[in-house]
Amino acid sequence: MPKIPYGRQCIDDNDIKAVTETLCSDYLTTGPKITEFENSVASFCGATHGVAVSNGTAALHATLAALDIQPGDEIIVPPMTFAASANCVLYRGATPVFADVEEGTLLIDPSRIEEKITDKTKAIIAVDYAGQPCDWDQLHSLALKYNLPLVADGCHALGARWNGKKVGTMADMTVFSFHPVKHVATGEGGMILTNSKQLAEKLRIFRNHGITTDARAREKTGAWYYEMQELGYNYRLTDIQAALGISQMKKLPNFLERRREIATFYDHQFTKSTVRPLTVHAMAEHAYHLYVVRLQNRDTVYEQLRNKGIFAQVHYIPVHLHPYYKENLGTFEGLCPVAEAAYQEILSLPMFPSLTDEEMHYVADTVLELA
Ligand SMILES: *Cc1c(COP(=O)(O)O)cnc(C)c1O
Numbered sequence: 001m002p003k004i005p006y007g008r009q010c011i012d013d014n015d016i017k018a019v020t021e022t023l024c025s026d027y028l029t030t031g032p033k034i035t036e037f038e039n040s041v042a043s044f045c046g047a048t049h050g051v052a053v054s055n056g057t058a059a060l061h062a063t064l065a066a067l068d069i070q071p072g073d074e075i076i077v078p079p080m081t082f083a084a085s086a087n088c089v090l091y092r093g094a095t096p097v098f099a100d101v102e103e104g105t106l107l108i109d110p111s112r113i114e115e116k117i118t119d120k121t122k123a124i125i126a127v128d129y130a131g132q133p134c135d136w137d138q139l140h141s142l143a144l145k146y147n148l149p150l151v152a153d154g155c156h157a158l159g160a161r162w163n164g165k166k167v168g169t170m171a172d173m174t175v176f177s178f179h180p181v182k183h184v185a186t187g188e189g190g191m192i193l194t195n196s197k198q199l200a201e202k203l204r205i206f207r208n209h210g211i212t213t214d215a216r217a218r219e220k221t222g223a224w225y226y227e228m229q230e231l232g233y234n235y236r237l238t239d240i241q242a243a244l245g246i247s248q249m250k251k252l253p254n255f256l257e258r259r260r261e262i263a264t265f266y267d268h269q270f271t272k273s274t275v276r277p278l279t280v281h282a283m284a285e286h287a288y289h290l291y292v293v294r295l296q297n298r299d300t301v302y303e304q305l306r307n308k309g310i311f312a313q314v315h316y317i318p319v320h321l322h323p324y325y326k327e328n329l330g331t332f333e334g335l336c337p338v339a340e341a342a343y344q345e346i347l348s349l350p351m352f353p354s355l356t357d358e359e360m361h362y363v364a365d366t367v368l369e370l371a
Helices: 013-023 032-045 056-066 084-091 110-116 136-146 197-206 215-221 239-249 252-270 298-307 323-329 337-343 357-370
Strands: 049-053 074-077 095-098 121-127 150-153 173-177 190-194 291-294 346-349
Touching: 013 239, 032 049, 032 190, 032 239, 049 056, 049 197, 056 084, 056 150, 056 173, 056 190, 056 197, 074 084, 084 095, 084 121, 110 136, 121 136, 136 150, 190 197, 252 291, 252 357, 298 346, 298 357
Parallel strands: 074 095, 074 121, 121 150, 150 173
Antiparallel strands: 049 190, 173 190, 291 346
């Protein structure tokens, strides 16, 4: 029987060679591979600065530190996302305020954001859920109207575009993850892209304990002196991981092409069936981290797919329904009805570049048979 996961990494001999070479080099961490990886992701997306960190969650945390978010501040977040998109707000002692999503796309609903803005609101985190960009034009209008910074959780959306513009350039800061199920894998890894030199500088200090120069910069100037000016973290990525990232970035265009090919195939197979893929906006070029469908009998389909070796997954339990949030923030069922209704029906089908034609046919046929 096959065993097909919903997502997985795609590693070849060149990736392995890149990592082994770095293992034999002078730097295992904070060396030349970090800058090279940062430049590679930034230039792919058309952003000015890239700051590599240890994972996507650290990247989210760093954006809120760079914005100097404080206890008492409110940050607007969508509920249909991985918990980390909201947890980062709690790391700063601030309060996540959930704005419900749109029915068709499950992306944050700009009109719902506006209802939630108060004089305590200090930023909006928008998640390009499944790999489809949010309506960044509407988000910009809101940001301008209320003078709020925008953070994009782009962990699903490396390579996606909105209205021709790449994810990575539209928010004040955009966050990516390089977890094995994401577009580019480094094991664990993350990055923030920004066009602001000032924000980039703050992010670099935050990832290195709050210390103003890194060891390599000190080595260059021959100076031993360094100063900690604020409380930061050790959120550094290693050169070993960055080497893998650089090698993976070379294959990103092919990865994206294959993901889109699989999505087109699924779309075609599911037309005129009870399997309902999410809506894709006309202005969006989707990056398909996930291929999400809605099914009336989701729980049975999930179970039976497992029995047939297809390991689909549910993305996500709305964040405000997690026990931690209910107990500590007083969130409740009914707070975000659109996300909650979707949660009963959504299922992410296998979607990764090395999924074979045979496998994708098997997945589509099996889903159609069960739905
Ligand atoms: C994967 C992911 C993260 C966290 O990234 P890690 O690298 O696993 O810490 C954050 N937000 C979203 C939407 C994600 O999918």
